[in-house]
Amino acid sequence: MPQTRADIRGPVPRVVATPAALALIGELRARHGPLMFHQSGGCCDGSAPMCFAAGDLIVGDADVRLGEIGGAPFYMTRAQFEYWQHTRLVIDVVAGAGGMFSLESGTGQRFLTRSELFSDEEAARLAMQPAL
Numbered sequence: 418m419p420q421t422r423a424d425i426r427g428p429v430p431r432v433v434a435t436p437a438a439l440a441l442i443g444e445l446r447a448r449h450g451p452l453m454f455h456q457s458g459g460c461c462d463g464s465a466p467m468c469f470a471a472g473d474l475i476v477g478d479a480d481v482r483l484g485e486i487g488g489a490p491f492y493m494t495r496a497q498f499e500y501w502q503h504t505r506l507v508i509d510v511v512a513g514a515g516g517m518f519s520l521e522s523g524t525g526q527r528f529l530t531r532s533e534l535f536s537d538e539e540a541a542r543l544a545m546q547p548a549l
Contacts (some may be wrong), residue, residue: 428546429539430505437510438528442468442487445520447518452520454486456493456530465506466491466528467519481549498530498549503540504532 434442446452451471457464467474468489476482480492486508494499509529515521521528535543 422481423483428537429543431483431549432486432491432506432508434508438508441510441521441524441528442489444524446487448490449520450522452487452489454489454491454508454528455480456483456491456497458494464530465515465519466506466523466530468515468528469518470520483549495549501532504531504534505539507531507533 445468447452449470453469455474457467461499476492479495481495483491483493485491490509510526511532513527515527515532
């Protein structure tokens, strides 16, 4: 598991990735070029984080950018963010079939979202960061 608590000097990250997730992101980037992620809202592949070639999914005003993992931007819908805004998303990898639209499909691995509540100190710092 990565060190997910924010460095006291920097911004509080809303999304982080485990070393296993970063390794898979690196493999996918080598095959497909620049990547992007979108946290699915429950259609088709459940609520899995979906990995796409950069630009293959059009994001708009209904989406917010939470940050980056492995150099790839990570988005979710604004409505879903309202529900998850008090947690940091920890993107991990487990054995299994990836989402049929996600680039890890067929690798024998799939991305998985875990979450952890922000500490009181992190929540206070988040309140001072620009809104998403």
